[in-house]
Each structure stands twice: as structure tokens, then as C-alpha cells.
Amino acid sequence: MILQLTPKARAKIVSGQQSGAALALYASKPVEFAVEILGLKLTADQELILERLMCSAEVNVQSSHGQGKTLIAAVAVLHHVFCLFGLAVTTAPTGRQTKELLWGEVRRLHAANQAKLGGICQTLSVKLNESARALGFSSQDTNENSAQGFHAQFLLIVQDESCGISRAIDDGLSSCLTGEFNRVLRIGNPIEAGTPFQAHCQRNHIRLEAWRHPNVAWAYCLNHDGIHRLKPEVKAAICNPDGTIKPNSEWSPEIPRDVIPGAVSVRWIEMVRVKYGEGSVYWESRVEARFPTEVSDGIVPLSFLLKARALYDSNVRYWDMLALDYRWVLGVDVGDRVDRHAISLWRGPVLYQLRLYQVLGDDEDVMRLVDEIKKIVERLGSARIVVDRVGVGTGVLAALKRDGYQVEGSVFGASAENQEEFKNRKAELYWRFRDGLRLGEIAIAPLGEVEEGVFEELRAIRYGTNTERQIACEPKEKTKARLKRSPDAADAIITGLEIKPQLLNSTSAPLVLSEEREEVFYGYTDDGSNPFDLYPD
Numbered sequence: 001m002i003l004q005l006t007p008k009a010r011a012k013i014v015s016g017q018q019s020g021a022a023l024a025l026y027a028s029k030p031v032e033f034a035v036e037i038l039g040l041k042l043t044a045d046q047e048l049i050l051e052r053l054m055c056s057a058e059v060n061v062q063s064s065h066g067q068g069k070t071l072i073a074a075v076a077v078l079h080h081v082f083c084l085f086g087l088a089v090t091t092a093p094t095g096r097q098t099k100e101l102l103w104g105e106v107r108r109l110h111a112a113n114q115a116k117l118g119g120i121c122q123t124l125s126v127k128l129n130e131s132a133r134a135l136g137f138s139s140q141d142t143n144e145n146s147a148q149g150f151h152a153q154f155l156l157i158v159q160d161e162s163c164g165i166s167r168a169i170d171d172g173l174s175s176c177l178t179g180e181f182n183r184v185l186r187i188g189n190p191i192e193a194g195t196p197f198q199a200h201c202q203r204n205h206i207r208l209e210a211w212r213h214p215n216v217a218w219a220y221c222l223n224h225d226g227i228h229r230l231k232p233e234v235k236a237a238i239c240n241p242d243g244t245i246k247p248n249s250e251w252s253p254e255i256p257r258d259v260i261p262g263a264v265s266v267r268w269i270e271m272v273r274v275k276y277g278e279g280s281v282y283w284e285s286r287v288e289a290r291f292p293t294e295v296s297d298g299i300v301p302l303s304f305l306l307k308a309r310a311l312y313d314s315n316v317r318y319w320d321m322l323a324l325d326y327r328w329v330l331g332v333d334v335g336d337r338v339d340r341h342a343i344s345l346w347r348g349p350v351l352y353q354l355r356l357y358q359v360l361g362d363d364e365d366v367m368r369l370v371d372e373i374k375k376i377v378e379r380l381g382s383a384r385i386v387v388d389r390v391g392v393g394t395g396v397l398a399a400l401k402r403d404g405y406q407v408e409g410s411v412f413g414a415s416a417e418n419q420e421e422f423k424n425r426k427a428e429l430y431w432r433f434r435d436g437l438r439l440g441e442i443a444i445a446p447l448g449e450v451e452e453g454v455f456e457e458l459r460a461i462r463y464g465t466n467t468e469r470q471i472a473c474e475p476k477e478k479t480k481a482r483l484k485r486s487p488d489a490a491d492a493i494i495t496g497l498e499i500k501p502q503l504l505n506s507t508s509a510p511l512v513l514s515e516e517r518e519e520v521f522y523g524y525t526d527d528g529s530n531p532f533d534l535y536p537d
Contacts (some may be wrong), residue, residue, distance in 0.1 A: 023117070026083040028054060033083055034075045037116055041474040043260070045208050046072045046187045050079070051311035052206065053156075053183055060200045061187040063208040064289040064499075066215075066264030069187045073158050074105035076185055081132050082117050086154025086181075088134035091173070093164030093467040095138040099123060102160040103136050139169040155182040162188035162197040162468030170196040190291040191465045198291050209289040210269055219266050227278050229265070238266070240381055245270055275458045277301075277438075282471075292464060299473070300458040304437035305444065309451075312350065312443035319443045324348040324505050328383035330376060331496025333488045334369060334393040335359040337432050341369045341490035343376070348501045349436070354454050366395040376508055377405065386410050386498045388491065410498040412491075423472035429494045430461060431471060450489065457483065 026033040030050035034040045042050075049072050052059045063069045073090070080088045083180040092098040103124055110121040119128040127133040131152070150157070150173075157173050159165050165186075177184055186200055211220050211228050219238075230239070238251050245267045248257060258265055269287060276282040281292040312319050326348030333342040339358055345353035357372065359365045373396070377383045387397045389409030400407040412426030422428040436442035447454055460483050462474045480486050 002484040014283045023083045030079045030143050033079050038113055043214060045212055049206060053185060057183055059185050060205040062201050062205050062289050064210040065286040067213060068263060070101050070160060071105050073102055073160055073185060073187055074109055076132050077106055077158060078109060080156040081126055081128060081134050084154045085132040086156060087152035088156040089150050090136040090158040091139045092160040093139055095160050095470050098136050098138045122355045129471060139165050150176040153179055153181055154177060157184045159186045161467045162186040163191050163195050168198045189285050190289060191285045193291045206508050207289050210264050210287045213264045215263050216266050216269060279503045298459050299434050299461050305455050305458060308437050308444040309443050311440060312445050323350045326501045328380045329496050330383055330385045331492045332385060332387045333492035333495055334388055334396050336359045336392050339486040340488045342488040344492040345495045349441055350443050350445060354447050354450055356450060356489060365393060370396055370399045384499060386495050389496055408499060410495050421471060423466060423470040427471045427473045429471060429497050432497055433494055454489045457487040460487060462491060
């Protein structure tokens, strides 16, 4: 279907546009404009998006990774300015995304074709004349009022990385769409449920799952469980024995190569499959182009936790002996007059204990916790302590430091070491725990009567990916609302991972604690008690 311009509208486009009169012939032909004027090779899905804009006032595109969605948005902007001679307004959640992604493509395409297009292109604007122009702004730096007031006979609004656009900005821009030839293109990865973008997509959308792209479509088939996997013959041809993908140079000549360099690839899909897992929120949003659901977005699946418990039970001696080489670590989550205190006990790769303490809500709560930590350290002989130092945790940290204990502070909201992949330290530590479980590098000893509740809390922590493609945990208040309590135990466990396991001095003398259990432990008392029971009856 092609936009049918009235004679009056077409006459208005052509009249007075001497520098661009030839391009007016492409007013209803955006695909031809992209191919013949801009010299691009488009996928069938990119052509579909441009054609849909010619016949629909609203086009919503929920896309997987690497589909060229930002490129096609840039094409739509240039077509609107230089062929329809209209006003195009673009926005994205952050200044970096606005300037470097969408407008980076606009500037690149204009520079390569300026002789054909004419006009002036600057960092966040392109202009042919007062009517034919485009501008970009970050929704992060804009309020609802300043997102209103854009009106033109031919108006195009483009929301790039649309999942990060707030309801206020979306409402403000939508209020501008009053004319017959006004259009809105919302395009992005479906990374978060409950957003205005999801609401628009529920009405109508184009879904670009990874399997549609010509770079990978040849390699995959749909299995009976609804998951796309490599065809058996393809897997045999391009995979190493361990399942990793061979370099393209080692593929046989008959195997197709990427049609569009830099777009989604077999290598990337298989990396996501291994790292995040089929059905994970990252898989759903970045590969399947589906909005995450309540089922798929937990950081720590129950199967991972059960696997870690089974690992310990299946070879207790192995894990206990492995743990001997490391110092004890206490992870402390401090309650705030309502929530419980929680202490986790780690030794190297083994989580041995989780203890919860009800608070009384008085001024002595903090010092009672400090006294309990001291008792545990005395019983262990020595230990490193990590305390959540936000809020009331600062008092615990200060008291332990004053008394000479080896204690460090943890702030979940601090910057991650890997800022490219994680929004903050909390997401990074939770993901470290998840990976340790998934890879069989962490074991969990029996946690007693609290085990079921601890696993429930760990499973309740959900995550998504933000518009910067960083992994981010949901706000704690959402977790508390779902659990009907604060995830104190889960946070104490993750806090214990703030410091990397520290090896003991190899000259330390082992101490045999029990003839029935032949394991040896460093730094414990010699009373023959169960070394893992810090709270004997």
C-alpha cells in the first residue's frame, strides 16, 4: 500500500522546492529513495517498515539486536525532509543515543549523498529550508511541555530506542499528531514490560525476530519446543566439538557468509544462547524480539540453585577440601528497624550458611548485630567482613572498623567494574552469582530451615536490559512488593561476593576437627564441633 497524495498536497510538495524538485518524485517511494538515492541495500523487513509508514499513521517496531533499525529510522528522516519536504522530530532516551546512534546515521548518509540531497546537516539537525527540516533531542533532557507544539502538514516523529521513552514524553509527542499526513515511528528492543512502547505494540506492531534476518535465516530451524536452533548439518559444519562457533575463515565455501556486515550473526546468537540461556529475558528481548514476561526475567533460576545444592551433596569432601584454601567471608545486610538483619557465610566457592535476625526496632539493633558478627568471627578464628554500608549499615561498618576488624563496605548502587555490560554493582554481583551457579563453579551447602525462603528470595530478583544495553536489576521496592518482604537473605549472599575469594597462606597449619569427618579446616576451634554449625543449640 502506498500513500496516495492528493493533487493539492503533491503540488505543495513540488512548488517552491526547486533544489529538491527531482526528489519529490520519491515522495511515495521511500524504498526507491533508499536504494537509488542513498545507495543502500535493504532487507525485506527494512523495506516493510518504510512502506508501512506510507500507509499507517502509527508504526511500532519491536526488534531484535542487529536488524538495522536505527539505519532505517535515519532513512525515514531523510526521506521525510528531502522528498516530502516536511518536519521530522526525533528523540531517544539519552543524549548519547540521540547524537551518536540515530543522528550518527543521519549525518553519515547525508554526508555521503550531499550532492544529491542538498541542505545543511549539523549535529542534531538537518535543513533544506524552513519547512523541510529535522531536529533531534534527548527525552532525558526534555519534559512533557517542551515535547509538544510540533505541527506541520507533513510531520514525522521518530522515537528511537522507544522502550526508554517515558509516558510523559510519549504523550507530549503523540499530541502533535493531528494532521492527515502526520506519522510516528516507534522503534526499539522490547526490553521492558509495562512501558508506553509495549502498550503501543499491543495495538499493532512489526516484530523483527533475529531469525528473519538474511544473515542467519539460512542457519536455523524451529524445534518442537518453540526454540530456533542451528540445523544439524549447519552445526556439524561450523561448530567446534565444545559447541563454540569456528572462525568464518574455517567454514567450508558452500556455507553462506554474512550478507550485511555488522548485523546480527550466527556467532552472536550462539553466544547469547550460552551466556544468558534460551528463554532468559535477554534472549526474549534481543533475539526473539518479545517483551519480557514474569516467567523469564529472574536472574537466578531455581534450576541453578538446585544444581548448586546437588553439587555439594554429591561430593561433600571435594567442596570442603577446596574451600580450605580460602578465608571465610561474612556478607552482612543490615536491617532498618523493620527489615531483618542477614549474614551469609562464604568460604571460597561454597556458600555454607545464611542466618537471619529479627530486629526489635530500638536504638540497640545495630550494636546487637555488631556483637553477633564479633562472636562469629571469634568462632571462625578470622574472617573478612563485607557490610552493606548504605543507611544504617554505616553504623555497623564504623563500629567494626573502630574495633580493628577487617571489614569493607558494599554499595549496590555504585558503578560496576564492567560498566559496558552492567548498570551498577548490584547487577554485576548478582550476575556473577548466576554465572557461578550456571557454570558449576559455586556449591551451596545445606542451609537448613531457611533454605526454601532463601531460594525464594534469590529467584524473586528480576532484571532487564536498559536502553544502554546494560543489565539492570529491578528496583528493590518491586521485589519487596512481590515477596511481601525485603530480600535480606538474597542481598546478604550477594554482598558476600563483593570481595573476591582470598587464598590462605599456604603455611597455615590445618586443624582436624572431627574423626568422623576427615576434612580439615583452617582457623577453627578445636572443640570437635561441627565446623559448619555456627549456631549450635
